[in-house]
Amino acid sequence: MVATPRKLVCKGAGDDLTHQKRKASTPGPWCATCRSERRVATSARTHDSYVVKTYELEPGEYARLLEQQGGKCAICPRALTATKRRYAVDHDHKIEKTHGVRYSIRGLLCKRHNNLLRDVRDNIDTLEAAIAYLKNPPAWEITRNGTHAT
Numbered sequence: 001m002v003a004t005p006r007k008l009v010c011k012g013a014g015d016d017l018t019h020q021k022r023k024a025s026t027p028g029p030w031c032a033t034c035r036s037e038r039r040v041a042t043s044a045r046t047h048d049s050y051v052v053k054t055y056e057l058e059p060g061e062y063a064r065l066l067e068q069q070g071g072k073c074a075i076c077p078r079a080l081t082a083t084k085r086r087y088a089v090d091h092d093h094k095i096e097k098t099h100g101v102r103y104s105i106r107g108l109l110c111k112r113h114n115n116l117l118r119d120v121r122d123n124i125d126t127l128e129a130a131i132a133y134l135k136n137p138p139a140w141e142i143t144r145n146g147t148h149a150t
Contacts, residue, residue, distance in 0.1 A: 010034055047086060055089050056102035062089070065108050074107035075116075088114035092122065 087108035
């Protein structure tokens, strides 16, 4: 007599009869929906642990910061809905050295703006010079006035 293969049922089904009809796919005893939910929950726990350990934030403070900022980067109005990436915790390295990392936190930034501040080394003069450059590029004197160097 040949043994019939046992139908794998998702481990998260419990008493839910409609859920019990979902096949548990490999690897593991979870259906795709439950596996995705578990992955998201694990990622959130890992991120919370990282933020608590690295930036000395209390559990839930990252979420409160994000809520205070309207769910967006503190610099741009772009929300991170289309990506899995989380906002970076922006902090002032000079204040961190004297008062600790918790007191140096300024806000949450998207990767682009966190890198911008990193690249200019938090130098306000550099940012102001960049703004002046964007408002009045030196090439406009030549290209827009029609004058040419001889």
